[in-house]
């Protein structure tokens with residue numbers, strides 16, 4: 001039995017006596033790696049194409065708007081912060097659908113999850129860290145164009161406090177919405193491990209269902225059955241986002257805006273969906289790892 | 292070698308049921324430093340035991356400790372100082388061995404530069420020097436096993452669990468892997484718990500062998516005890532069963548108690564007789580060429596032939 005000392009053995013095996021990070025630092029490393037991977041950074045060149053293409057498409061209109069505002073000296077932005085997200089929600093949805101599997105299918109499909117969970121990070125911390133990476137990636141993706149708008153607005157000499165208030169409202173809404181979207185797409189990706197199925201599933205949840213909800217709301221408004229439209233708004237993350245933005249006067253209008261108790265219901269459903277999907281994610285990872 | 296008192300793994304009454312399946316039943320095991328072979332047929336409960344010790348699975352009942360830490364309360368501490376090479380595939384195909392092992396080192400708490408340094412070291416030790424920058428999807432089974440082993444060693448654990456490291460390897464790669472296992476225990480100074488469903492495979496590399504049978508402990512003892520000489524002699528002559536039988540009958544006629552085993556003849560101890568001389572003369576008289584003449588040893592397989600009854604006496608050894 002060789003002694004456990006720092007001695008260099010004949011065969012050249014060296015012991016490691018240096019420092020070892022605690023759980024919080026390991027979680028931070030995992031978080032940063034996950035955030036980078038969501039944009040294809042630190043992965044193959046091919047993996048960077050789609051996220052950056054979508055990010056470019058999503059930010060380009062903001063840059064154009066800024067150019068126009070500066071050139072012709074408008075006294076307000078032609079598009080609000082919150083409604084910018086609503087206008088680009090298809091791109092955000094595609095980004096979430098395509099990149100959630102990077103963080104939630106890969107480890108499970110290739111079973112490297114077992115290697116993670118045989119390491120110090122407890123399974124719930126691992127799952128929550130992954131979810132936080134995805135949420136942050138979505139925030140970066142949605143906030144970048146808003147920051148472009150904001151900086152442009154200030155450069156064009158628009159009122160600082162008006163702009164800041166509007167931006168902060170949009171950010172608060174995004175904090176809630178990205179949480180929900182990350183929970184939904186993460187859970188779908190962790191259940192259907194084939195990337196194609198995961199993407200299709202997420203697109204149904206983020207594009208098809210919201211489309212149907214909007215149609216229902218339009219019909220409900222036309223038929224004078226507003227409550228039906230408001231209730232339908234609970235069924236998708238984007239209708240929750242727009243509905244709350246409308247109720248909060250954040251520069252978005254929907255066919256059937258929620259009011260009174262409905263606003264609370266919208267908020268409650270958003271928080272609940274975020275919490276439930278995240279908890280389900282944790283359970284899912286732990287179950288797969290024990291097999 | 293295994294008797295310096297340090298206890299690496301200890302279980303008491305460890306039991307795991309998957310619904311109706313009793314994967315482990317009331318298991319009491321002690322494992323010391325060095326290489327310990329955990330042997331048993333498929334489904335014996337080897338992987339289940341390892342997953343429980345790592346905290347990936349909860350036992351139905353019973354207790355266990357790893358390196359002095361209780362699995363029920365100190366899973367995180369255990370996983371900090373333990374390495375794990377799973378039985379099944381666990382490598383992402385589109386990542387290079389080097390990137391992957393570095394990342395896994397960081398997940399064990401090594402800083403960025405230490406992780407890089409140790410990955411390069413460990414990949415060299417497992418023999419993945421040239422291939423380490425290639426995506427692992429293109430690796431052969433042998434190379435994948437080495438990459439799996441590298442990630443288990445990269446944080447310099449005090450104990451590694453190697454679950455069927457030779458599975459799927461051809462004979463040459465199998466020998467290499469077993470030699471590596473031996474080096475980890477003997478030269479790296481890392482305690483090893485290594486499993487195999489092939490009973491004879493771990494004889495050469497283990498200091499100690501634990502045998503599981505359908506979730507029960509069949510036997511646990513130092514490898515030397517399994518291989519101790521029986522006092523019998525194993526002889527083989529050139530030819531087939533006809534020659535073997537002619538030879539055996541002649542030996543019996545000369546007064547030696549013997550019986551056939553495979554292509555050989557086993558001669559039981561006969562202290563009053565000049566056994567070697569009789570064997571040589573009998574073969575010469577019959578005109579048969581002597582191919583093999585050696586002391587007979589127990590093998591791990593014999594444990595199963597002996598069955599649980601006689602194994603019970605050995606269990607207490609720990």
Ligand SMILES: Nc1ncnc2c1ncn2[C@@H]1O[C@H](COP(=O)(O)OP(=O)(O)O)[C@@H](O)[C@H]1O
Nearest residue numbers: 291309312314332333334335336337338339340
């Ligand atoms: N997740 C599981 N669910 C149900 N039964 C299982 C599960 N994992 C293992 N088993 C059963 O437990 C027994 C022990 O399995 P395992 O520990 O994998 O054995 P070994 O590694 O020795 O081949 C087997 O009968 C196996 O079928």
Ligand SMILES: [Mg+2]
Nearest residue numbers: 337338339378
């Ligand atoms: Mg197994």
